[in-house]
Amino acid sequence: AQISFLNYFNNRRSSSSSKDSEMGPILELPDDILIIIFENLSTIERVPLGSVSKKFRRIDFEMGKRSFDKLQVEMTDDSNKIEAYTTSSGYYSLEITPDGRFGNFIPKFFKDATASGFFLQVGKNREGPSAESVSLLFHSLSCETLYINFDSSTDFSHFLLRFFTNERKSDLKTLYLHWESLKSQDSNRLLVAFLQLPNLEFLGLMNPDEIEEPIEVVKDDDPLSFGLNGSMMLHVVSTALDCYLSSIHCTGEELLCAFEIVCESNLDSKKAKLEVLDSAADDLFDLAHAKEKFQIVGRILFDYTRGYALAALDNTKDATGRCTCVTMFKIDANGDPVDL
């Protein structure tokens, strides 16, 4: 029995002499079937597809969903490139040119793509349009772990701030920032933007010179290793409704200031959990003692004058034994926490 599908195709073949008629029967398949076929190929196995024919090229880009092990963007003096490594042996390398020639290609190629790790390194002399390329990449890509290292003298923090304020990427779970990048102007606001990422579990600091130093910031109940000085801590406390920062390098005065921020807040659920050096916690109580508006009972600090608030010291110390956890939250007239 002759197959009608073939009849159709053979008829087309014999009745037409155009180049189109020489095309194989695979082109008769609907797009969604071609997608099912191509989905069986890995990112690296898909590489030749885009060069086979126009239809393949269109579908390959429409499918998107390329998956990479590691994506590395370097914008430094020596190199200006994107490198994408796949799980198998292959890897891609792309020069980012200032003229933005690949402006269309990047969002097309990285459509709905995933990368386990994204490394972003920005040196002093980066070119303007490159930030746009990174923005396009960030936008199309989903990744769990992001490593950022940019020269603090550039305005890259400004770009990052704008991007992460507009786009609360829900795929990001782990974020590392290089210590040096914290010296930039926007670092406080940048940290707050990072801490507001909905699914961030870990915010870490890359500090190759002082790896031994216990510096951590914690969000919710998941420890985020990070390094914060007092002014950054205050910025986070005043912005975030609930923060849990650990191993903060601050003074007792700054700690008292954080307590004042919680007291002043008209939000019942305002909370801050701060892990500080023992000496800073001791200073907090000494300073509070000197001021009449506070009451101190044991290792608990009350403020009944403006609303109710409480700062409690938790004696659990970290492994080094030099840190104390100070918890600050609102209490009601009975002394119970307003928001548990």
Next chain:
Amino acid sequence: RIYPLMRVTLTTSDGASVTVSRQLTKHSGFIEKAITDMAVDDNAVPLSAVAVDVDDATLKLVIEWLTEHRDDALPYPEKTDEERRADDIPAWDQAFVQKWDTKEDQQQTLYAVITAADKLDIKGLLDMTCKTLANKINGKTVEEMREILQLECDFTEEELAEIRKENAWCEN
């Protein structure tokens, strides 16, 4: 509820008709919907025939596959992108395809079965045949892919130059 003894008559695009057990047709979304649309009591036997836009020869292959897979789980399990792999085609299916997927056939039957599986909405068969085709082009160069799939390059010189530029970053 599906009565295993219930039978369904299918008429093919070339006018032939074949009667099969509902146990087989339950794997076809298209036929199941057609039966449901008839709004007849499940006990009503015989049913009116369901017309399928598949030729007789291809339908015979489809029925052969359905007979082997009559006890497959329903609904067909959806796979995530991570779970998807092309090297897990069962041995029976591989042998089944090898019988007719010969050099002379030039994959014409494979395309016909893929199209039939799509039209009849038989997910397992569609998945298996698409994997078979994917395995043919897996790891092949552009030229080899064109040869296997009987395709010709339809890019203009300018487009090729642009593709070469973009592909310059694909190194292995």
